[in-house]
Amino acid sequence: MSQPLYVIGHQQPDTDAVCSALAYAWLKQSQEVDAVPARAGEVNPETQFVLNFWSVQTPPLLEDAATERLILVDHNEYSQTVPGAREAEIVEIVDHHRIGDVTTSNPIFFRNEPVGSTATILTHLYDEADEPIDSETAGLLLSGLLSDTVVLRSPTTTDTDRVVAERLAETAGVEIETYGKDLLQQKSKLGNKSxxxxxxxxxxxxxxxxxxxxxxxxxxxxxxxxxxxxxxxxxxxxxxxxxxxxxxxxxxxxxxxxxxxxxxxxxxxxxxxxxxxxxxxxxxxxxxxxxxxxxxxxxxxxxxxxx
The missing domain is CATH 3.10.310.20 (DHHA2 domain)
Structure with a gap:
């Protein structure tokens, strides 16, 4: 049996990191790749709201990635990776941040675009694979996009993000501002945090x-x-x-x-x-x-x- 590929975002994962891991693992699975979505930390209230809203299970926690095979999403710096990543085999990276210090011994697929979210890039990867995006996947991708762009208000937001958001919202069956305000309310929850x-x-x-x-x-x-x-x-x-x-x-x-x-x-x-x-x-x-x-x-x- 081949070793599975863990698709994982950064430590202290945000909504874009978790939703991108899920969506990209699902795309890989549709291509008959043994891909497993994972997370590198506890989910925050906003992300938990998103997972509950779209009835998606929280991806498992990967505590040590040494000897594992990894696809990194939403980051590409060792200081932000899951513990053990330096000893892991990194086979792909999909990200929208600056190019960091992750190095590999072999050429890999590395997709990096100056857009507002990794979810935006993944939408394009679904299109390039000619794989349809169902309402559940659209909901997760939209959530990652709206979270990272603060409902399209952040200066990181591009015209590409706006076009993709409209499309994903239509597929998911939600209205951007209404759903976005729900995300902002969850993002703002501090609760009893120390x-x-x-x-x-x-x-x-x-x-x-x-x-x-x-x-x-x-x-x-x-x-x-x-x-x-x-x-x-x-x-x-x-x-x-x-x-x-x-x-x-x-x-x-x-x-x-x-x-x-x-x-x-x-x-x-x-x-x-x-x-x-x-x-x-x-x-x-x-x-x-x-x-x-x-x-x-x-x-x-x-x-x-x-x-």
């Missing part, structure tokens, strides 16, 4: 030259629920900096209604971060008008500043 959980809930690590940088993001319609806990959140950030040896750690608190962010910073190089983001920190906090996208509006500037 400050540490807020920081690490949607979190990515980057290597910028010799600098190890962490960037968390909380997307919410009630940013004050986080910011009024600034002191304890910063204390949690300090602990994470020490534990993981970050040069710098940022937390973006993004207001989904006003479409801007407040950023908290811990660690060293605050001046470097301030210059990169064209802002000024007061008590480790700064306001970033119009900033919603970590990928497009924060990471490139920090990479330039640190590298």
């Amino acid at each position: 400050p540490r959980e807020m920081v690490l809930g949607d979190f990515k690590e980057f290597e910028f030259g010799s600098h190890h940088v962490g960037i968390g993001q909380v997307e919410t319609v009630t940013p004050e629920a986080v910011l009024e806990q600034q002191a304890v959140v910063l204390a949690a950030m300090d602990d994470i900096v020490d534990e993981r040896e970050f040069t710098t750690l940022l937390l973006l608190v993004t207001d989904l209604l006003d479409e801007d962010s407040t950023v908290l910073v811990a660690g060293d190089y605050t001046d470097t971060v301030a210059d990169a983001l064209d802002t000024t920190f007061t008590d480790q906090k700064a306001f970033l008008p119009g900033v919603m996208s970590r990928k497009k509006q924060v990471v490139p500037s920090l990479e330039d500043a640190f590298s």
